[in-house]
Amino acid sequence: MIPKERVDLSATAEAAVEVLSAEKTYPNGTQALQPVDLRVAEGEFVTLLGPSGCGKSTLLKMIAGLLAPTDGRVLLWRKPVAQLKDGGRRLAFVFQAPTLMPWAGVTTNVRLPLDLAHVPRDEAQGRVGEALRLVGLGRFAHALPRALSGGMQMRVSIARALVTHPNLLLMDEPFGALDEITRHKLDLELLGLWRSQRLTIVFVTHSIHEAVFLSQRVVMMAARPGRVVEEVRIDEPYPRGPDFMVSPEFSRYAKRLQDSLLRASREAPEDEADA
Amino acid sequence: MSAPAVPLLERPRVQRVVYPLLVAIVVLGAWQGLVTGLDLPPYLVPSPILMVRTLVTDFPALGRSLLVTIEITVLAFLVATVLGVLISFLFVQSRALETALFPYAVLLQVTPIVAVAPLIIIWVRNPTASMVICAALVALFPIISNTTLGLRSVDPDLQSYFTMNGATRMQSLWRLRVPSALPYFFGGLRISSGLALIGAVVAEFVAGTGGTGAGLAYQILQAGFQLNIPRMFAALLLISLTGVALFAGMAWASRRALGAWHASEVST
Numbered sequence: 092m093i094p095k096e097r098v099d100l101s102a103t104a105e106a107a108v109e110v111l112s113a114e115k116t117y118p119n120g121t122q123a124l125q126p127v128d129l130r131v132a133e134g135e136f137v138t139l140l141g142p143s144g145c146g147k148s149t150l151l152k153m154i155a156g157l158l159a160p161t162d163g164r165v166l167l168w169r170k171p172v173a174q175l176k177d178g179g180r181r182l183a184f185v186f187q188a189p190t191l192m193p194w195a196g197v198t199t200n201v202r203l204p205l206d207l208a209h210v211p212r213d214e215a216q217g218r219v220g221e222a223l224r225l226v227g228l229g230r231f232a233h234a235l236p237r238a239l240s241g242g243m244q245m246r247v248s249i250a251r252a253l254v255t256h257p258n259l260l261l262m263d264e265p266f267g268a269l270d271e272i273t274r275h276k277l278d279l280e281l282l283g284l285w286r287s288q289r290l291t292i293v294f295v296t297h298s299i300h301e302a303v304f305l306s307q308r309v310v311m312m313a314a315r316p317g318r319v320v321e322e323v324r325i326d327e328p329y330p331r332g333p334d335f336m337v338s339p340e341f342s343r344y345a346k347r348l349q350d351s352l353l354r355a356s357r358e359a360p361e362d363e364a365d366a
Numbered sequence: 367m368s369a370p371a372v373p374l375l376e377r378p379r380v381q382r383v384v385y386p387l388l389v390a391i392v393v394l395g396a397w398q399g400l401v402t403g404l405d406l407p408p409y410l411v412p413s414p415i416l417m418v419r420t421l422v423t424d425f426p427a428l429g430r431s432l433l434v435t436i437e438i439t440v441l442a443f444l445v446a447t448v449l450g451v452l453i454s455f456l457f458v459q460s461r462a463l464e465t466a467l468f469p470y471a472v473l474l475q476v477t478p479i480v481a482v483a484p485l486i487i488i489w490v491r492n493p494t495a496s497m498v499i500c501a502a503l504v505a506l507f508p509i510i511s512n513t514t515l516g517l518r519s520v521d522p523d524l525q526s527y528f529t530m531n532g533a534t535r536m537q538s539l540w541r542l543r544v545p546s547a548l549p550y551f552f553g554g555l556r557i558s559s560g561l562a563l564i565g566a567v568v569a570e571f572v573a574g575t576g577g578t579g580a581g582l583a584y585q586i587l588q589a590g591f592q593l594n595i596p597r598m599f600a601a602l603l604l605i606s607l608t609g610v611a612l613f614a615g616m617a618w619a620s621r622r623a624l625g626a627w628h629a630s631e632v633s634t
Contacts, residue, residue, distance in 0.1 A: 190523045
């Protein structure tokens with residue numbers, strides 16, 4: 092029997108991500124996100140869960156620095172996103188689609204962030220090989236993206252994220268377009284990578300089961316206006332395997348999140364019609 | 367002899383050649399039959415056989431003209447491609463520039479070249495140069511509009527990824543925009559290659575240059591004056607074949623460049 096460890100989430104761990112009452116309002120007046128406060132500890136796996144339109148992707152893009160908050164601040168390791176590099180830390184972003192260059196082979200795609208940073212070719216090549224091995228694509232280094240399945244393209248995308256040796260991995264519904272079986276397989280692999288690479292992960296999903304299965308903490312969000320409703324700690328040990336998915340604890344967490352989701356949408360009944 | 371897995375006539379590659387060839391045989395056969403059957407005089411409608419015979423006997427003159435027309439077409443096509451790509455690069459560097467200049471690109475496109483050609487021929491002394499300019503003007507627009515569109519048709523997430531990884535403007539241009547634009551660029555090339563030929567023939571008609579610098583259009587004009595209709599048809603045939611060859615060349619280049627990855631060229 093493998094000894095299962097309890098992950099300590101003491102609030103004393105260094106904060107990797109601090110969102111300080113950041114909000115987003117578009118020029119046309121639509122409030123995409125009400126002021127949000129969120130703290131992600133270093134090494135933590137946090138999931139943003141909610142229906143479409145709840146601002147979870149907006150929040151993730153603000154953390155990545157792709158969107159500027161209308162008000163409030165986002166800090167990564169106590170610095171604005173733009174100064175992250177000065178502290179020797181890196182973030183990587185994985186989009187919902189694989190977002191690969193269709194004209195370039197797997198190796199070139201994975202090497203892209205290193206090429207953009209002018210990493211010497213020899214060193215870059217070694218790191219690409221290492222990243223491809225991590226996602227189990229060592230044999231496909233020369234394939235073109237279109238020759239790969241959806242799941243394999245997503246692995247390439249993850250390898251491209253890992254090749255920079257990031258400290259923070261931001262994932263925007265990365266497995267949303269994949270079939271159930273492939274998605275579950277990649278979920279398991281992601282947990283393995285999280286532990287072996289000592290990553291801090293902020294993961295966006297609309298799947299309650301995926302959120303419970305993966306994360307230490309689920310940030311529940313609701314739509315119209317986009318806001319955080321509740322934070323739920325998933326206090327279950329890792330490694331989590333398929334057994335966890337059929338355990339009573341798992342169902343209890345899933346039920347709790349489901350109820351919270353329903354309650355949140357009932358609070359804004361006038362919006363149900365067009366939901 | 368081992369039998370092929372797929373019968374010869376069911377292979378798409380063979381069909382692409384055989385089917386159009388069948389149409390040609392039927393049409394040419396009917397043409398030949400009508401001309402002989404109705405006993406039409408060759409100065410009205412020459413039979414296909416007479417046309418080919420004229421092509422062979424007159425080839426010394428027609429061949430020289432063919433080379434002239436090809437030279438003008440190819441030069442104009444090259445000028446249009448280089449100029450068109452440069453203008454597109456300028457356009458994508460600044461929206462203001464594109465907004466300011468695009469109407470003039472359209473103006474250039476919609477003004478009939480026949481109307482402009484006499485001016486250009488007066489202004490530019492060298493007949494070859496003036497004809498190249500005319501033809502290049504005709505071929506320019508599709509390259510500008512297609513390449514500009516292509517350079518802007520970048521996957522927004524991929525663009526975000528480049529930005530997030532601190533890509534410079536130049537890195538984004540060469541690693542992202544240029545490859546994304548290639549399918550559009552080749553689409554523009556296909557259209558422009560044909561337009562360059564049309565432009566060259568129109569310019570020759572207007573310029574009416576005879577002697578050693580005479581192109582196929584001049585041969586058609588001359589043959590028309592002399593009621594040498596078979597020769598007219600022979601010259602026409604050469605122009606059409608040149609156009610087809612240009613188009614096929616562009617299709618081949620496009621397949622070479624995009625075949626591996628772009629949906630338009632990948633054989634299923």
